[in-house]
Amino acid sequence: MPDMDFDLVFFMATLMLLVMGTVMIFSSSYFISKEVYDDSFAMIGKHLFHLGAGVAVMGYLVRTDYRKFNTRFFVLAALVAGIIACILCFVPGIGITGGHARRWIRVPFLTVQASEIMKISLIFYLAYSLCKKTRKIQNYRYGVLPVLTIVGISALLILVEPDFGTAATIGIWSFFILFIAGMRIRHLVLTLLAILPAGIIMMILEPYRRARLLAFINPWEDMHGIGYQSVQSMVALASGGIFGSGLGEGTQKLFFLPAPHTDFIFSVLGEELGFLGILFIVALFGFWIWRGYTIAMATNDDFGFLLVVSAVSLIGLQAVVNMGVAMSVFPTTGISLPFFSYGGSSLVTAMAASGIVLSVSRRARL
Numbered sequence: 001m002p003d004m005d006f007d008l009v010f011f012m013a014t015l016m017l018l019v020m021g022t023v024m025i026f027s028s029s030y031f032i033s034k035e036v037y038d039d040s041f042a043m044i045g046k047h048l049f050h051l052g053a054g055v056a057v058m059g060y061l062v063r064t065d066y067r068k069f070n071t072r073f074f075v076l077a078a079l080v081a082g083i084i085a086c087i088l089c090f091v092p093g094i095g096i097t098g099g100h101a102r103r104w105i106r107v108p109f110l111t112v113q114a115s116e117i118m119k120i121s122l123i124f125y126l127a128y129s130l131c132k133k134t135r136k137i138q139n140y141r142y143g144v145l146p147v148l149t150i151v152g153i154s155a156l157l158i159l160v161e162p163d164f165g166t167a168a169t170i171g172i173w174s175f176f177i178l179f180i181a182g183m184r185i186r187h188l189v190l191t192l193l194a195i196l197p198a199g200i201i202m203m204i205l206e207p208y209r210r211a212r213l214l215a216f217i218n219p220w221e222d223m224h225g226i227g228y229q230s231v232q233s234m235v236a237l238a239s240g241g242i243f244g245s246g247l248g249e250g251t252q253k254l255f256f257l258p259a260p261h262t263d264f265i266f267s268v269l270g271e272e273l274g275f276l277g278i279l280f281i282v283a284l285f286g287f288w289i290w291r292g293y294t295i296a297m298a299t300n301d302d303f304g305f306l307l308v309v310s311a312v313s314l315i316g317l318q319a320v321v322n323m324g325v326a327m328s329v330f331p332t333t334g335i336s337l338p339f340f341s342y343g344g345s346s347l348v349t350a351m352a353a354s355g356i357v358l359s360v361s362r363r364a365r366l
Helices: 008-037 042-063 072-088 114-132 140-159 164-181 185-205 207-217 228-240 265-297 302-326 344-361
Strands: 095-098 101-107 110-113
Touching (some): 008 042, 008 265, 008 344, 110 344, 140 164, 164 185, 164 302, 207 228, 228 302
Antiparallel strands (some): 101 110
16 A cells, blocks of 8 residues: 555554454354364464455555546446346355355355445445435435435345345435435435335244344243344353453353354454453444544545445444344344454455545545
8 A cells, every 4th residue: 555645543443453353253263163164274264365355455445546436337337236246146056045045146266245245336326426416415306216216226135135134224324324415304204204114014024033023022031042142142241241251262152152253253252352342342443433434524525525424334333233233232133243253245345445435535634
């Protein structure tokens, strides 16, 4: 990364998240990796490969003038790529099934989660579209509805995989960006009231979603069944106490806590690093978000502002949801913890978002 003229504070916060995430992935995946691959270092090795790919993507974005992405051709191409990726999940031989869901596609030498491509596409789309609608944003028909249509189609493609958690997260995030861009509160409230019944119906009619909702209300009622994940996560967090059991010394990751290296890595962190470790990571994410918004406020143009706010808000919302699930504040959903959860697609997405922010920071008035 030549000419270190990007924001070093944000860069250092990102680096700390990456380092802490790598340490926790090694700790949480050690035994599962041995069980699955007969090699305790297999998963951390793959993570380091993904980290290298993320560095390449982030480096490219930092070096590239973000204003080059403010074109109709690029944004449409990104959206088409995201839509095609989601459709390919259902093509035999390309789409990959895991846990009764088709969320991944097979490309040469790699497996990619389609929704992560869609997330990056939507970051650019929202910034491009809304900066062009500055004067129309308070007009629902011409300023808001076209954006909601594109977001709705994108979320629907993810929903049918099925991935209700990611689709809902994208919806909430999009409304927040629309509000920041100037959407009228009346339009926001009325739209939310209109789509809320549909969301509730989808949660109630689908058996596994209804079961998760009931488990969230009272996980102890079926602590060996649908409430198992929530109960084991709370046990892990409670076991950590103030100072934790020590890095690598947690026991819940020993096949008690499901997905300790992905969805519930925050629970492993809480057990091994304790309440103080949790406070540090929450504060680090909070600082990363605050610094990102500071960069956004210092930008010279609407596109750069919306690009940073979109990127930072998406990663921040995912972090809040994942931590909330681990602490049983939200119902269980498969939202990863950015920079921490094992998975190449989510890691590259988080690093790409960071690269976008750093690119804008090179021309911000900080």
